[in-house]
Amino acid sequence: MRNLYLLTLCLTMCLRLFGQAPKKETEPKPIPQAKSFVTNHQGSFGGKSINYTATAKETFLTDKNGDSIATFWSVAYTKSPMGDVAKRPVTFVFNGGPGSASMWLHMGFFGPKIVKVDSEAKSDDGAAPYTLITNEHGLLDLTDLVFIDPVGTGYSRLVGKGEGKDFYGLKEDVASFAQFIRTWVTENERWFSPKYLAGESYGTTRAAALGKALEGSGQNMALNGMILISQALDYAGSTSEPNNITSFITYLPSMAATAWYHKKAGQGKSLENFTQECRNFTYSTYIPALYKGSLLSDDEKNTIAEKLAYFTGLEKTYILRSNLRILMGRFQKQLLQDKGLAIGRLDGRFMGDEEDKVSERPHLGDAASYQISAAYTASLNHYFASELKVKMDRPYITSGGGSNWRWRTVPDGQYWEPMPVNTAPELGETMRRNTAMKVLVACGYYDLITPFFDAEYTFARNGIVTDRVEMKYYEGGHMMYTHEPDLIQLSQDIRAFLTED
Structure with a gap:
C-alpha cells in the first residue's frame, strides 16, 4: 500500500512538472462580441407624442487590469432627436433581489409598454393569454430611461476571467453598477445631463450605496435625485x-x-x-x-x-x-x-x-408573486422579440446570482461584526455632500416585505436630510403599480418630483 502511495505521488509530481496536471483555477470563459439591437419608435407619454430610440445591448465591464470580466445587459430609451443634453434627464432603473432582473419595473411601470394584470388582485394572471398595453403614464416625455440587469440576471453574464465573487455581494454589486453607469454616460456623452436612480426593494439598498460610490474613484458623479420604491435600506426593520x-x-x-x-x-x-x-x-x-x-x-x-x-x-x-x-x-x-x-x-x-x-x-x-410572475416573464420575452427585435442565444433570466450573496462590508482579514445591512447612513452622507440631491420614497400600505413604517423609522434616523425627502403612500403592495390607481398616482408623483425646482 505504501509503495502504491509513493508511485501515485511520483506520477502526480511528474504531471505537475511537465504541466499536465489539472488546473485548480477556473478556465477563463470566452469573450464573445457584444450584441446590440437598435430600433426606433413613437409613443404618447404625458400627453405628448415622443419619438425615441430603443437600444438593447451588452456592455463589457472590466477588472483593474482592463480585462473584460462580464457583460451588463441594458435597454435604453432615449428621445430622438435628443436636443440639449443639459436639459434632458436620464434615469437609471433597476430592481432588487439581490439577483433580480429589471423586468418588474420595465414591464410593470417605467417601460413604454407594460403588462396588464388584475388591478384588484382578485384573479390569477398565471396562464396565457396576457395583455401588453401602451404605457400612457410613462415618463419618456420627461426623462430618458436605462434599464439595467446585474450579472447573473437578464442577459448579463460572466466572461473571460470573471467570477461570481466579483459581482455577487453588496460592495461588489455597487462597484459594477457604478462602472456601468459611468461607461454609459461617457459613451452617450451625457455627463451634463441631470441624473437619477430609480430602484425597487434591494434596488434601493443598492441605490443608497451607489450614490456614494459614484462620488469616488476619481470620477465624481453627482446625482440629482433618487426614486426609492419600497425602500429596504436598514434590514433590521424589514426582516x-x-x-x-x-x-x-x-x-x-x-x-x-x-x-x-x-x-x-x-x-x-x-x-x-x-x-x-x-x-x-x-x-x-x-x-x-x-x-x-x-x-x-x-x-x-x-x-x-x-x-x-x-x-x-x-x-x-x-x-x-x-x-x-x-x-x-x-x-x-x-x-x-x-x-x-x-x-x-x-x-x-x-x-x-x-x-x-x-x-x-x-x-x-407568495401568492402575490406566483399569481403574476408568468405574465411578466411572457410579456417581456414577447416584447423583446416582437418590438425590440432582440435575438439572443440564451434565455433571459429573471432572477439568479443571489444565492451566495456576500453581505460583508469590509475586506477579508479586517475586523467585522455581522449586523443587519444598513445603507441609509451612506445616503445621509451623500445628501449632505450633494446639497442638490433629493429623494422620493414610494411606500405601499399592503407591502408585507418592506413595510411603510420601516421607511419612516429609517428616514427619521441615519443622518438623512429629511427636508429633501418626500414620502408617498399607495393602496397597493411592494409593487404598488400593479394596482392601476397607484400606477397613475405614482407616475404623477414622479413627474412632480422630476420637474420641481
Whole structure:
C-alpha cells in the first residue's frame, strides 16, 4: 500500500512538472462580441407624442487590469432627436433581489409598454393569454430611461476571467453598477445631463450605496435625485425573525393596514386614520412593552394583547401564545384562517388557497408573486422579440446570482461584526455632500416585505436630510403599480418630483 502511495505521488509530481496536471483555477470563459439591437419608435407619454430610440445591448465591464470580466445587459430609451443634453434627464432603473432582473419595473411601470394584470388582485394572471398595453403614464416625455440587469440576471453574464465573487455581494454589486453607469454616460456623452436612480426593494439598498460610490474613484458623479420604491435600506426593520425586536415594531402598522383591507379590523375608519392610530400605539405603548419583555405583568400583557387583536384582526389568545410578537409568515396564514386562505407577502391584497390549512407559514410560496410572475416573464420575452427585435442565444433570466450573496462590508482579514445591512447612513452622507440631491420614497400600505413604517423609522434616523425627502403612500403592495390607481398616482408623483425646482 505504501509503495502504491509513493508511485501515485511520483506520477502526480511528474504531471505537475511537465504541466499536465489539472488546473485548480477556473478556465477563463470566452469573450464573445457584444450584441446590440437598435430600433426606433413613437409613443404618447404625458400627453405628448415622443419619438425615441430603443437600444438593447451588452456592455463589457472590466477588472483593474482592463480585462473584460462580464457583460451588463441594458435597454435604453432615449428621445430622438435628443436636443440639449443639459436639459434632458436620464434615469437609471433597476430592481432588487439581490439577483433580480429589471423586468418588474420595465414591464410593470417605467417601460413604454407594460403588462396588464388584475388591478384588484382578485384573479390569477398565471396562464396565457396576457395583455401588453401602451404605457400612457410613462415618463419618456420627461426623462430618458436605462434599464439595467446585474450579472447573473437578464442577459448579463460572466466572461473571460470573471467570477461570481466579483459581482455577487453588496460592495461588489455597487462597484459594477457604478462602472456601468459611468461607461454609459461617457459613451452617450451625457455627463451634463441631470441624473437619477430609480430602484425597487434591494434596488434601493443598492441605490443608497451607489450614490456614494459614484462620488469616488476619481470620477465624481453627482446625482440629482433618487426614486426609492419600497425602500429596504436598514434590514433590521424589514426582516421578520423571532429575535429581531425592531421588526415587530416596523411591521405592525402594515399588518393593521392589511387587516383593514380584508375587513378584519378598523371598520368604520379610514385607512389613513386607522394606520395613524396604530403608529401612535406602536410608538407610545408597544415599543416600551417589547423592551420590557418578561417584566410585563399579566394585566399589562392582556391589555397589550387586546390592542394587538384590535389592530391585526387576530385572536387575543393567539397573540398571547405568541408572546405579543407576531411573525409575518404566521400573520399571512392566520389573518384569513377562517376562509382557509393565505395572504401574499409582496402584497397583502393577494390570497392563495393552500391545501395545508394549518401550516405555520404559506407553503405554496407568495401568492402575490406566483399569481403574476408568468405574465411578466411572457410579456417581456414577447416584447423583446416582437418590438425590440432582440435575438439572443440564451434565455433571459429573471432572477439568479443571489444565492451566495456576500453581505460583508469590509475586506477579508479586517475586523467585522455581522449586523443587519444598513445603507441609509451612506445616503445621509451623500445628501449632505450633494446639497442638490433629493429623494422620493414610494411606500405601499399592503407591502408585507418592506413595510411603510420601516421607511419612516429609517428616514427619521441615519443622518438623512429629511427636508429633501418626500414620502408617498399607495393602496397597493411592494409593487404598488400593479394596482392601476397607484400606477397613475405614482407616475404623477414622479413627474412632480422630476420637474420641481
